[in-house]
Amino acid sequence: MNRRNLLKTAGLAMAGSALFPFDSFAQSTNSESNLFENNNASQRISGKRKLGNTLEVSIVGIGVQNMSRTYQTTIPSRPEMFNIIRTAFDKGVTFFDAAEAYGPHEVERILGEGIAPFRDKVVVATKFGWNIDQETGKRLPGLNSQPEHIKKVxxxxLKRLRTDRIDLLYQHRVDPNVPIEDVVGTIKDLIAAGKVLHYGLSEPGVQTVRRAHAIHPVTAIQNEYSLLWRGPEKEIIPLCEELHIGLVPWSPLGVGFLTGAIDANTRFAPGDIRAIESRFSPENLPHNLALLDLLKNWSEKKQATPAQISLAWLLSQKPWIVPIPGTTQMPHMLENIGAEKVKFTAAELLEFNKQLDAIQIIGERLPAGLLAFSGVEAPMKK
Incomplete structure (x- = not known):
């Protein structure tokens, strides 16, 4: 079964998992993978970027979210996940992204064991904020950023990651019931205790970022950002530039769309979050494939895969943007880090963006229930 057929039968094990969208597991088509296989096998990245003023990471990171369960509801081989993590490090990757919600808890355990041989040489990011029972790992309704809960989380x-500190701790979503001043105050206490080194916010409201940054500098914002979803360009990217905050795009490959693995005939099984994202509906998908046509044309021009073009475009936007594509397959990881070698001249980027601006993506990026958690402003402290 090829990757496109896998996509057509993809699903998630639990309906509740739709609250925690995964990065792409599908990559370029088999023919494209074969074309670039030899080049990717020896690929190594050397570039570094800074998030905020001080946190240095590899130019491309890895999201490890799918390493406990894939879209197809299969459980990846744990030894192979360790192999991917350790090979990524050998190839120059020093930035690994997880979250309490992934699993829940299980992905942090996988990452902790995977990086154990070189923990002090990598940057570990993880996230809190969903309402998860700390004893059972059960997902409960809504969010929870109450100070005492954050400390327990x-x-x-630290135990699951087998470490004494978290390099970058994000609030996964802004809690509408907890002032950001209380959240950042708690994080400052954790920084003073040496348990956290830097912090960030995921999908936050703009004013919440300003309020947080005034208390203690925000190192990074994590938002969905890709050729498929350019929403951060309106407010978040200018804000990051103004305040010297790094941007870490999640789903930089558009949950598989930007790899070329989806076509007009692709259908998603119940439980797969893409089945309820209207941008992938049978009505909208054929229209949105114009973006893939653009990518394929540029892939030929630049002798790179659609995924590499997509990541290279992100890297060209700002020097403080660090994408974190996720995968559970070694060839895809090698392909992704190969994006560092794909460069646009100023004229090429101008031409690419002109063609990109002519394409309108139809449909929402997330189902309404999850989209409601993005761009939230924290309540004012009384």
Missing amino acids: VDGM
């Missing part, structure tokens, strides 16, 4: 993270 961080203690659990």
Whole structure:
């Protein structure tokens, strides 16, 4: 079964998992993978970027979210996940992204064991904020950024990650019931205790970022950002530039769309979050494939895969943007880090963006229930 057929039968094990969208597991088509296989096998990245003023990471990171369960509801081979993590490090990757919600808890355990041989040489990011029972790992309704809960969550993270500190701790979503001043105050206490080194916010409201940054500098914002979803260009990217905050795009390959693995005939099984994203509906998908046509044309021009073109475009936007494509397959990881070698001249980027601007993506990026958690402003502290 090829990757496109896998996509057509993809699904998630639990309906509740739709609250935690995964990065892409599908990559370029078999023919494209074969074309670039030899080049990717020897690929190594050397570039570094800074998030905020001080946190240095590899130019491309890895999201490890799918390493406990794939779209197809299969459980990846744990030894192979360790192999991917360790090979990524050998190839120059020093930035690994997880979250308490992934699993829940299980992905942090996988990452902790995977990086154990070189923990002090990598940057570990993870996230808190969903309402998860700390004893059972059960997902409960809504969010929870109450100060005492945050402290308990961080203690659990340290054990699962087999470490004494978290390099970058994000609030996964802004809690509408907790002032950001209380959240950042708690994080400052954790920084003072040496348990956290830097912090960030994921999908936050703009004013919440300003309020947080005024208390203690925000190192990074994590938002969905890709050729398929350019929403951060309106407010978040200018804000990051103004405040010297790094941007870490999640789903930089558009949940598989930007790899070329989806076509007009692709259908998603119940439980796969893409089945309820209207941008992938049978009505909208054929229209949106114009973006893939653009990618394929540029792939030929640049002798790169659609995924590499997509990541290279992100890297060309700002020097403080660090994408974190996720995968559970070694060839895809090697392909992704190969994006560092794909460069646009100023004229090429101008031409690419002109063609890109002519394409309108139809449909929402997330189902309404999850989209409601993005761009939220924290309540004012009384």
